[in-house]
Every structure is written in C-alpha cells, then in structure tokens.
Amino acid sequence: MAQKAQAVTDLYALLPEAFTAARNQRAGEAAKAGDKELGKSIRSLPKPSAGAWLVNMLALHRPELMSEALALGAALREAQADMDQQQLRQLSGERQRLLRSAAREARSLAEDLGRPVSPAVAAEVEQTLWAAMTDADAAAAAASGQLVRTLEANGWEPVTLDGALADPDSVKPLAPGQLRGPAPGKAPPGKGASEKAASAAGQEKKRAETARALRAARTTLADAQRDAAGAEEALQRAQAEVNSIADTRDELTDEIDELRERIRGLEREVAAVDRRAGTAERARDTARRTARAARRAVERAQAKVEDLG
Known part of the structure; x- marks a missing residue:
C-alpha cells in the first residue's frame, strides 16, 4: 500500500x-x-515513544551518522562470523565511541528541534x-524512520521487532551499498572515468575517516572534561573538608587559650x-597567745581572791 507507506513516512x-x-x-x-480500509489503517498507527521518535529523527536529519553506525555494525557482524578477534576488538572499541557520540548528537538534535530529551531517553537511543x-533486521528498522518503540538486544538472540514498526511490510533489508552510504541517485562511472571514480572514492573514505576521528576526539574530549569536572568537584569537597577541620582546630585552640587564661586567673586567686590564709593563721596564733595569757591572769587573780577570802 503505497499510500499508507507515504502516510507513515510523513507522519x-x-x-x-x-x-x-x-x-x-x-x-x-x-x-x-472512499478508502475506508486505508483510513482505518492510518488511524491505528501508534504515536512513537520519545526514544523511538528521536531515532527516527536521526534517520531523517542525521543520515550520515545512522549510515556510519549501521555500516560499523555490519562490519562487526562480519568479523564475528569470520571469528576475527583482532578486528572484533578494534571495531568494538570504535562502536563504543560511536554510540556515545551518537547519544550526544541525538540530544543536540532534539534541542535543535525544540524538544529536549532526558538522559534516559538518550540512553534508549544509544x-x-x-x-x-x-542485527541486520534491526538495522533496517532503525534506518526506516518509522520506529514506534525503541529496540533492545542481548547480544545473542535476534532483536525482537514485534510492534516496533508502524508499517513492517514496507521495511526492506538494507543493501550493502546503503550501509556504505554512497550518494543516492549517482550512476556508476562510465567508461574512462575509473580514475576519477577511484579518486572520489578515496576522498569519500578520507572524509569518513576524518569524521570518525573527529567524533572519537570529541568523545575523548568530553570524557576528559567529565573526568576533569569530577576531579575538580572532588578537590572542592576535599578542600572544604580541610577548611572545616582547620576551623574546628582553631575553635579548639581558642578554647584551650581561654581555659589556660582561666587557669592562670584561678592560680592568681589561689595565691591571694x-x-x-597566712595572715589569718598568724592572727589566729597571736589571738591564741593572748587568750592563753588572759586565762593565766584570770587564774592568778582567782587564786588571790580565794586566799584573801
């Protein structure tokens, strides 16, 4: 149904x-x-999830990024089939860099379209x-621009596409040429143009390599900036802890100084x-001697009175 396929593309x-x-x-x-069946079919089309919509936008507005990702996936599947471990390791590292770059590009595209998305939605795109x-069928689905929901893979089984596409019948497997990303509509070079075509192909390859290197460099820069920001935050937290400890030490030192001054004051009071106490003891001793002499005088006088009486 060409009309439905066009409606899906537009919607x-x-x-x-x-x-x-x-x-x-x-x-x-x-x-x-008059085509009630078509109308019913179109009305049943589901609204895409946020993540599916953003993948569709990548396919529509960033086809070169989508093509590069799917071409890399095809190369990985081929290396896996050939059991080429060295190639697998190299391509797996490139895949991780490309996926991180694609997630950032997706968020940037969403902002450009006036619909910023959350990190969770960007993770669904990745x-x-x-x-x-x-998965080759999942590659065709992602490139179709008609995803209804995002896709998941466990790395072992084929990706489940049930309910993932608006019009599954219109999605065909990607041809190898689509994965290499040639310019659409170009006729093969005619006789006598082989050198020119080879040069153009070389330039295209160089541009693709430069684009991949630039994305990898941007990924490295972003990672370094993130690490630097994290280190700066850690430094600030550590410095804040040092400052807090120094403030506590100053408070304790001030308290010690106050206590020492209080001790010195108490020592002065004790000395006083x-x-x-010394003066009072001397006065007491003097009073004791005076009292003793007075008692003796009383005793003598009492004895004299008794003698005369």
Whole structure:
C-alpha cells in the first residue's frame, strides 16, 4: 500500500505533539476519499515513544551518522562470523565511541528541534543503535524512520521487532551499498572515468575517516572534561573538608587559650587566698597567745581572791 507507506513516512517525520492530529486528519481524508480500509489503517498507527521518535529523527536529519553506525555494525557482524578477534576488538572499541557520540548528537538534535530529551531517553537511543548494530533486521528498522518503540538486544538472540514498526511490510533489508552510504541517485562511472571514480572514492573514505576521528576526539574530549569536572568537584569537597577541620582546630585552640587564661586567673586567686590564709593563721596564733595569757591572769587573780577570802 503505497499510500499508507507515504502516510507513515510523513507522519513519523513530525514532532510528537503534531502526530495525533495529523494522523487523524490523514485517516479522515482517506476515508472521505472512499478508502475506508486505508483510513482505518492510518488511524491505528501508534504515536512513537520519545526514544523511538528521536531515532527516527536521526534517520531523517542525521543520515550520515545512522549510515556510519549501521555500516560499523555490519562490519562487526562480519568479523564475528569470520571469528576475527583482532578486528572484533578494534571495531568494538570504535562502536563504543560511536554510540556515545551518537547519544550526544541525538540530544543536540532534539534541542535543535525544540524538544529536549532526558538522559534516559538518550540512553534508549544509544540502546536502539546498539541493537541495530547487532542485527541486520534491526538495522533496517532503525534506518526506516518509522520506529514506534525503541529496540533492545542481548547480544545473542535476534532483536525482537514485534510492534516496533508502524508499517513492517514496507521495511526492506538494507543493501550493502546503503550501509556504505554512497550518494543516492549517482550512476556508476562510465567508461574512462575509473580514475576519477577511484579518486572520489578515496576522498569519500578520507572524509569518513576524518569524521570518525573527529567524533572519537570529541568523545575523548568530553570524557576528559567529565573526568576533569569530577576531579575538580572532588578537590572542592576535599578542600572544604580541610577548611572545616582547620576551623574546628582553631575553635579548639581558642578554647584551650581561654581555659589556660582561666587557669592562670584561678592560680592568681589561689595565691591571694593563700596569702590571706597566712595572715589569718598568724592572727589566729597571736589571738591564741593572748587568750592563753588572759586565762593565766584570770587564774592568778582567782587564786588571790580565794586566799584573801
């Protein structure tokens, strides 16, 4: 159904908020034109999830990135089939860099389209591209621009595509030429143009390698910036801890100084009390001697009175 395929292409290129109204309008137009079956089919098209919508936008607005990701996936599958461990290790590292770069590009594209997405949605996009790299049918689905939901892969079994596409019948396997990303509509070079074609191919390859190197460098830069930011935050936390400990030490030192000053004051008070105690003891001793002499005088006088009486 060419009309449905065109409707799917048009509808899944829209922003999410415009999808439902445009779908219903398209379905009504088809029914009004007499094709009720088409109208019913269009009306049943589901609105894509946020992650699926963003993958569709990558396929539509960043086809070179999508082509590079899927070409890398095809190379990985070929290396795995050939059991080429060295090639697998090299391509696996490149895949990780490309996936991180693609996730950042997806978020940037969403902002450009006026629909910023969360890190969770960007992670779903990265997960879908990873699935597309592991499975040829998933690659065709991701490149179709009509995903309804995001894709998942466990690395061992084929990716499940049930309910993932708006119009599964219209999605065909990708040809090798599509994975290499040649310019569409170009006729093969004619006789006598082989050197020119080879030169163009070489330049195209060089541009692709440069683009991959640039993305890898940007990924490395982003990782380094993230690590530097983390290290700076750790430094600030450590410095804050040092400052806090220093403040606590200063407070304790001030308290010790206050206690020492208090001790010195108490020592001065003790010395003064000791001096007063010495004076009081001397006065007591003097009073004791005076009292003793007075008692003896009383005793003598008492004895004299008794003698005279």
